[in-house]
Amino acid sequence: MGAFFIQPLITAALVLVLTAPISGLVLDGYRFDLHWQPPLWLALAAFFIHVGLILIRRLLRPGQKAPPQQNSRQIHPTVLRTATILLPLLGLLLPFFLGKYWLTVAILALIYVLLALGLNIVVGLAGMLDLGFVAFYAVGAYGYALGQEYLGLGFWAALPLGASLAAGLGMILGFPVLRMHGDYLAIVTLGFGEIIRLILNNWVSFTGGPNGMRVDSPTLLGLEFSRRAKEGNVPFHEFLGIDYSSNHRHIFIYLILFLVVLATLSLVTRLKHMPLGRSWEALREDEIACRSLGINHVTVKLSAFALGAMIGGIGGVFFAASQGFVNPTSFTFFESALILAIVVLGGLGSIPGVIIAAIVITVLPELLRDFSDYRVLVFGLAMVCMMIWRPKGLVQNRRPVFQRRSA
Amino acid sequence: MAETPSHREPILELKNVSSHYGPVRALEGVSLTVHQGEIVTLIGANGAGKSTLLMTLFANPRATVGEVFFAGTKITHLPTHRVSPLGLALVPEGRRIFPGMTVIENMELGRTALGQQRQKVNLEFLYNLFPILKERRGQKAGTLSGGEQQMLAIARALMSQPRLLLLDEPSLGLAPMMIRKIFALIQTIVQSGTTVFLVEQNANQALQIADRGYVLVNGQIRLTGTGHELLTNPEVRQAYLGKLTHRE
Secondary structure, three states: OHHHHHHHHHHHHHHHHHHHHHHHEEEEOOEEEEOOHHHHHHHHHHHHHHHHHHHHHHHHOOOOOOOOOHHHHOOOHHHHHHHHHHHHHHHHHHHHHOOHHHHHHHHHHHHHHHHHHHHHHHHHHOOOOOOOOHHHHHHHHHHHHHHHHHHOOOHHHHHHHHHHHHHHHHHHHHOOOOOOOHHHHHHHHHHHHHHHHHHHHHOHHHHOHHHOEEOOOOOEOOEEOOOOOOOOOOEHHHHHOOOOOOHHHHHHHHHHHHHHHHHHHHHHHHHHHOHHHHHHHHHHHOHHHHHHOOOOHHHHHHHHHHHHHHHHHHHHHHHHHHHOEEOHHHHOHHHHHHHHHHHHHHOOOOHHHHHHHHHHHHHHHHHOHHHHHHHHHHHHHHHHHHHHHOOOOOOOOOOOOOOOOOO | OOOOOOOOOOOEEEEEEEEEEOOEEEEEEEEEEEOOOOEEEEEEOOOOOHHHHHHHHOOOOOEEEEEEEEOOEEOOOOOHHHHHHHOEEEEOOOOOOOOOOEHHHHHHHHHHHHHHHHHHOOHHHHHHHOHHHHHOOOOEHHHOOHHHHHHHHHHHHHOOOOOEEEEEOOOOOOOHHHHHHHHHHHHHHHHOOOEEEEEEOOHHHHHHHOOEEEEEEOOEEEEEEEHHHHHHOHHHHHHHHOOHHHHO
């Protein structure tokens, strides 16, 4: 029983030491005021969280002497089946119960899920460290904005356009980096991300530069989600004969986005079990062996880049649609780092882990609004802790086991 | 046993092949042939160019001089990934399995070379050959023992139903028991109709099961003959088997 509390106590002490200088010392004019309460609360919270984690672990694995069985970690099939039906339903109903603020947070969370799923293909499955993923996100968003400005395209046309633009750009980036690995690849992709941002920032006559561009919100079969439609059009609320609410627009975007996330999810999970997905993973593990087995590393790598970029581009289109405005400051390196952090925290290559991490990382800062100055700090701490205690991510990538191949 | 089927068209033929790593010449004017149904072995010391020769077949590095033919097709300048679909399969030196993937996934990847016909592969045949792999099919390949990993590498190569199996030092780092087992397996594979080109340092074992052999020294073919001839050749014995001078 003693051991039960020792580790949480150590955790609490560590939290106290780490957070006391930050949250306990408050600058007041030229003096420091000592506030003991915030760090103590944090330490207490850390203590209980750790106790809770230990309890959960005990519950999951009763009887310490029993060796950890492989099967106990597998989720029961009926549980899994109900979850795959219930969770999407819950997700579809969710926006109708949310206020405008949380609705935008939920949309942002879904966008990050999408981005993380895209980057997960490149980094998690194909094992290519991409630090410039935000470029594809930006291309998607600007594809929509520019398409609307110069070609008069709407949201529905921008979706495939943004996706294919990003995919094409992914291929273009893919070619020069085919022979690169690790550090070199990271540097090139980092530079690529910056190039895109700098172009958007400096080509003022075309992209509006730092002033950004306005984007129309999407329409449903020509129905607009504004209080008053453009000439000749009927706004959504008048068509249905309901009162106008600015939420409708967000609910609509949320619902399409949710469906797109579901589609992406099924695509990515399927790909993992298909020859292409397997080749990505194999290429990550041993390139020479792959090539001698007849795997064309060029097409396999390019497809990973293109598919990841495409998903990122779609995320960008949704970002532009939900914000109603794009400008280059949304696409800085920090954004790339954030998406990468989501993928790493979630567990490289693990799809449920990536989804959970994306939601946690977008929703948590909103919950900790008062704490927002320390957001990046908490983030860094979380990363360090993760790498120490769960180096393979929140949800470890489980290999599919083929049990019933006829004996 | 060691009749040379010279009247038949060779399945693999190297004509005067040289290859380089940058300015360093690794192979110089190598010519050799492998015929259908044979076990041909290539022996040589460290750095003689044995692995380079195999990689040259896969155009990595490409032959700078000379020509490589496989079943009548010139493959000298074919891109690496286009070679194995022709019916060549390589078991690379040091096994090079995919450690993070399961045994069955490793084997599935071996089908790649077959393209559209990949459904036709008979897993049962391989499972009969390597019962241990069937047992461990859901396990990560990196957790297998060295010998099992070697078997997996061979099984993965056989998944593409190759006409010619290239083995690069399958005995590397294995216990003598396991080496004997692997060599027995190689003989079974040949009996099932696959031709084998075996690159080895373990000259004694390799020459015992080989129909013919080549000795590679400093990137050049020094000697050639039937397995038996080479086993009894004093030069080979002195260089690779180390018996004549030391014990007698």
